[in-house]
Amino acid sequence: MKAWRLDATLTFGDVPDPEPPDGAVVVRLEAAPILSYFRAYVAGTLRHYHRPTGPFTPGTSGVGVVERVGRGVFTLATGQRVLVTGNYTAAENVPDPARGLIGLTSETPAVRDTWRDGTLAEKVVAPVSTVTPVPAGLGDVVAVTRCLVPYGGLLRGRLTPGETVVVNGATGAFGSAGVHVAKALGAARVVAAGRNPAVLERLAALERVVPVRLTGSVPADADALRAAAGGPVDLALDLVGGAVSPDSTLAALAALRRTGRLVLMGSASAPLPIDYTALMLAGTEIIGNFMYPDDAPARLLTLVAAGLLDLGAIPAASFPLAELPAAMDAAAAPGAPLVVVTM
Incomplete structure (x- = not known):
């Protein structure tokens, strides 16, 4: 598959298709949003952000279709359209579980190195806690991110x-x-x-x-x-x-x-x-407050399905995945629309 990789520089090319580990799925992506500060992130100038060790695929969220499921996945199924958010909290019964933003940052090295690759690729491996089914009949929902x-x-x-x-x-x-x-x-x-x-x-x-x-x-x-x-x-x-x-x-x-x-x-x-x-x-x-609860994507999608949240009112612009540098520039502009790359 095609993917962007970030290490000392940002490069685009072929990488092996991912395999889903236990408790995760592989999603073939349709679109992924670009953060307004993504160019600064790539440059390494954001002092509170901690990248994975070595080359990785950045990108925090996206919309796509489940292609493969790992062991221990009981409800999500192949062919299901889903929203991937990257907002990860470890499923451990402890007072302060480890957390991070997959494809972006985590204060816990093991989290950012275990779930290291994000959504600026044709496919992404996502733990099931970050994957939400999209209700039938909804069209473009990437603005939910x-x-x-x-x-x-x-x-x-x-x-x-x-x-x-x-x-x-x-x-x-x-x-x-x-x-x-x-x-x-x-x-x-x-x-x-x-x-x-x-x-x-x-x-x-x-x-x-x-x-x-x-x-x-x-x-x-x-x-x-x-x-x-x-x-x-x-x-x-x-x-x-x-x-x-x-x-x-x-x-x-x-x-x-x-x-x-x-x-x-x-x-x-x-x-x-x-x-x-x-x-x-x-x-x-x-x-x-940091981020949102795990059920927030499903609750927001319910608002969209009910006609209470009009995603069409949020201006958007799209670029092909291969044109990520241009998308980064567009996202950084003052008053920019929601900028997405499409696969």
Whole structure:
């Protein structure tokens, strides 16, 4: 099969067809998304990411058809269309099981070397815990992979239908998807906060979405968020990527109502200064969250099948697998659509 391999450099060529180990399946892929920061990952400039040892195939998620099953696989079957996510947690009954993102990173060397190859290939070996059947009748569902991260944050933030949500970083890859997911989960109003005017204009066309262009002034931005929400905010989901300043996060925090919740899922590099007394008196929750529960892909696909989450509203662009370098450039552009490679 054809696959991309990453070691000192990124190369494309023929590799042997994979064999499914126990508890895993081989999936023949149709499409795989490209992360907006994938070029920086390939360059090795992301300090919190830990690659497998030696050459491996990168790529975290995709959609395809089960081609082979390993021993101990009892329900997934050949010919079944599935979603592969790469969000892996070891199935061990311990307080803190090992985890990682297959094809990307893990803090546990054994995880990243055991499940080392990802989805930028014609076929991928995937442990069954990362594979979800796609309901019959659904077409292109690769955009679900973009929605999973904000969905995990909204679940962790206990979003209740009828609440008001601020999505900070709404003009980024996961933030813009978070606006759509918050709507699908019943938010009465979604305040899309960001700096890219073109993306904000696109989001403003959505029902129950109000855009706010951030200025960098914490008091002014907090006032603007509250005004857009029609009052204090119930829940803020912070998905700002690569921020070197905490100002937009602090503005979202300041816009919350008493006992409001702030979920942190972005990649800010600056410390977040917290007013201890103000936080205590307001009863505000600050929740750190990584990824999403194992059943999240199935639950999101149910929303799609029910017509509550419109994946067609998420702009997308596709490239052949062999044109990955061009896809990487497209994904890194400000306000880029969902970029996928097709097999």
